[in-house]
Amino acid sequence: MYGIEAINAVNGWAMASVGALIVFSGLVILSFVISQLHKFVPLLEKINGEKAAPKDTISTPPPPAPIKPPDIREQASLFQPIIDTLGASFPLSALYTQANKQNIPHPHLTISAFRDAGILAPQGDGIFSWDPHKLIAPPQKPAEPA
Amino acid sequence: MDLLIKFLSNTGYALADPRQLVMLCVGMLFVYLSIAKKYEPLLLLPIGFGIIVGNIPFFKGFGLGIYESNSVLHYLYFGVTSGLYPSIVFLGLGAMTDFSSLLARPKLMLLGGAAQMGIFFTLLGALALGFLPNEASSIAIIGGADGPTSIFLTAKLAPHLIGPIAIAAYSYMALIPIIQPPIMKLLTSRQERLIRMSEPRLPCRTERLLFPVVGTLLCCFLAPASIPLLGPFFFGNIMKESAVVERLANTARTSIIDTATIFLGFTVGASTQGDVFLTSKSIMIFCLGALAFSLATASGILFAKFMNLFLKEKINPLLGASGVSAVPGSAREVHLMGLKEDPSNYLLMHAMACNSSGVIGSAIAAGVLWSLNMN
Structure with a gap:
């Protein structure tokens, strides 16, 4: 069997369109999620900061020195x-x-x-x-x- | 005298078959192209030499050939048929890939998705030519322009076609400088090729660390059949980005990927024995592979042009051609084409973003095709 008939026989149109749709939508979702990642960064850093700070200390630790290239x-x-x-x-x-x-x-x-x-x-x-x-x-x- | 005649009748000279001689010439051509023309030498040299070794005539039954169950080559070939080598290659690839430019400009990921459309157009073409769905899917994945992914899917769906599909996939990857530029020129105007992309921001370490986790969860939940490829890929990437296992990341992107590439290329080459390789099916696979690759390139470019209809800040449509996952060949080609039009227009970083999303896209496509054929 060849041509359109062969494609119809194995449901090829559905296979190709569903496959293309899944791949494309997967990448669209991933693209959307990574475009929003930077919004979570301050939140995560805040959580990390809170965890790192000991509860019973009054004075706040000095901020880490900015990393500079050696020379x-x-x-x-x-x-x-x-x-x-x-x-x-x-x-x-x-x-x-x-x-x-x-x-x-x-x-x-x-x-x-x-x-x-x-x-x-x-x-x-x-x-x-x-x-x-x-x-x-x-x-x-x-x-x-x- | 009798002993000498018996010995001579068992030598390769006496057993030579014209088909093997043709394949020996192909092998030598690959070796020549890899050394003299430097066309993807990392791939073409092992494959070319593998073709030469695999096509030396021998006395069947001595456990010498790759298809004989007790031969050394057969054991090495297990890494191909089981899908082991592609997974290892993906691990190394992940440990090499820098997703910064993709994270800085996530919309470029859509070009990686669009370029996968070549796979599905070719699927229809292969079905129309009378291939079974599992064979058609394996042929179509050549459009992803990803050798390991093609081998992985073919090993799962149509192991009898590994030889021609792997050779077609790798050949087209090596021929990127010949195949892609005419399509790029045909589908874009000079004004479009001159579009400059603005400076991307530099994503912070947390973003780069979150990406492999998010990517694994999203992609593998969507297409679990892509776990053997995307799992190691993102694992390799988190090793690199975490910077806490630098030794492991370094091993993954050097020794491990190199070892897998050597055995993958060599055994795939050796699997192209003239008598099983030179068939009408192989010729059709080569034609469909070229179609798949060209359609993938064209889909990416046309989609970039389509996106430009809605975007304020235009994308250089050449970037669409790097949506195929031939890393870094297609990105390099896009960059060179951009430089030809404007020597100060550097597109490499942006093209690498599309390229790396193409890797993810083709692995998802492989997983989806595998799942669709299981049902």
């Missing part, structure tokens, strides 16, 4: 070869992808630190440029001769 200059030197390949301006995603490829540890954190330090300067439209002068001469500290 931003050292990190910048790791990123320099990538910047050289990306050119004068580049999207942050490209920098992140390349850093990941080269197994540079904690690229999220380091890129964020670069942005805070102004080494990565936004150019608009998600494009950034690398400003090595910020490394050479930080605003508070005058540069020392090598």
